[in-house]
Amino acid sequence: MAGRLSLLTISLAVAVGAYFRPAILDQITAALHQHGVQLPFPISQPGPPPQPPSPPPTDTPTSCPPHAYTTQLISLDPLLIYITNFTTPAERTSLIATGLPLLEPSPIIGAPHLAQARTSWSAPLPDDDATVTCILSRAAAFLGPSLLTLGRDEMGSAQMVRYTAGQKFDVHTDWFARPRLLDEDGAAGRRRLYNRVATIFAVLEADGVEGGETWFPHVQAGEGEGWRALEGGTAFRAVPGNALFWVNLLASGTGDARTAHAGLPVEGGFKTALNIWPRVFFGPDA
Numbered sequence: 001m002a003g004r005l006s007l008l009t010i011s012l013a014v015a016v017g018a019y020f021r022p023a024i025l026d027q028i029t030a031a032l033h034q035h036g037v038q039l040p041f042p043i044s045q046p047g048p049p050p051q052p053p054s055p056p057p058t059d060t061p062t063s064c065p066p067h068a069y070t071t072q073l074i075s076l077d078p079l080l081i082y083i084t085n086f087t088t089p090a091e092r093t094s095l096i097a098t099g100l101p102l103l104e105p106s107p108i109i110g111a112p113h114l115a116q117a118r119t120s121w122s123a124p125l126p127d128d129d130a131t132v133t134c135i136l137s138r139a140a141a142f143l144g145p146s147l148l149t150l151g152r153d154e155m156g157s158a159q160m161v162r163y164t165a166g167q168k169f170d171v172h173t174d175w176f177a178r179p180r181l182l183d184e185d186g187a188a189g190r191r192r193l194y195n196r197v198a199t200i201f202a203v204l205e206a207d208g209v210e211g212g213e214t215w216f217p218h219v220q221a222g223e224g225e226g227w228r229a230l231e232g233g234t235a236f237r238a239v240p241g242n243a244l245f246w247v248n249l250l251a252s253g254t255g256d257a258r259t260a261h262a263g264l265p266v267e268g269g270f271k272t273a274l275n276i277w278p279r280v281f282f283g284p285d286a
């Protein structure tokens with residue numbers, strides 16, 4: 001009799017349970033348990049609708065870790081500094097993931113006729129990305145207080161660039177022969193021109209890369225870990241994590257021709273890097 005009652009109760013509980021919230025089911029289960037009735041299976045009801053899969057966790061750091069780079073002075077005049085471990089592996093993974101979907105054929109600002117001189121892909125990286133913010137603030141700290149004037153000059157955005165087999169950037173300078181007007185300043189009628197006072201070129205990735213060195217024909221630095229003498233200048237190997245910093249403008253504000261450099265052709269694999277071009281502004285509205 002008791003067995004039949006239990007079975008009935010269980011059947012009822014299961015039937016009723018299908019229509020009630022889990023809290024009620026738990027109460028029924030507990031009540032049955034109190035009366036010595038063990039359910040042979042848990043009472044359950046259909047759960048909430050399946051959620052769309054959550055995006056995979058990214059490597060984006062939530063805060064900017066203290067830097068772990070070391071530096072070597074390559075040339076005093078023009079100033080060129082070799083930086084080891086400017087970025088961490090996790091930061092590089094994050095930056096590449098952010099930049100890859102944004103890549104487009106690289107423009108040459110103000111010189112479309114030179115398109116053959118540069119063949120690569122590039123993308124400005126979003127300033128509000130945590131890793132980008134981190135790298136820009138690390139770059140700003142590296143520059144120190146005197147290169148940019150607070151309230152007037154800007155770090156600018158970080159720009160990712162990728163060279164695949166056959167791509168290159170012929171000898172060029174990063175500074176402009178004539179200071180430039182930002183599109184937004186032009187649109188707003190703001191009389192303010194800028195030039196790229198310095199460059200931080202940080203290698204993010206050099207997968208199976210052959211060639212693709214960054215060559216400074218007017219800088220002599222002999223041989224070193226990461227660079228070699230080449231045709232009277234110095235060629236720096238693409239080493240992920242490492243960066244080059246140089247100053248583009250002379251104290252007078254005009255461009256330093258000795259900072260000319262090339263991205264030598266990538267013979268195989270690919271190279272991904274980051275450019276940061278701090279800007280100094282000139283003109284009445286600067």
Ligand SMILES: *[C@@H]1O[C@H](CO)[C@@H](O)[C@H](O)[C@H]1NC(C)=O
Nearest residue numbers: 068069070084085088089241
């Ligand atoms: C650079 O970082 C790597 C780990 O990512 C480490 O093994 C290496 O010793 C570091 N190099 C220098 C010069 O700090």
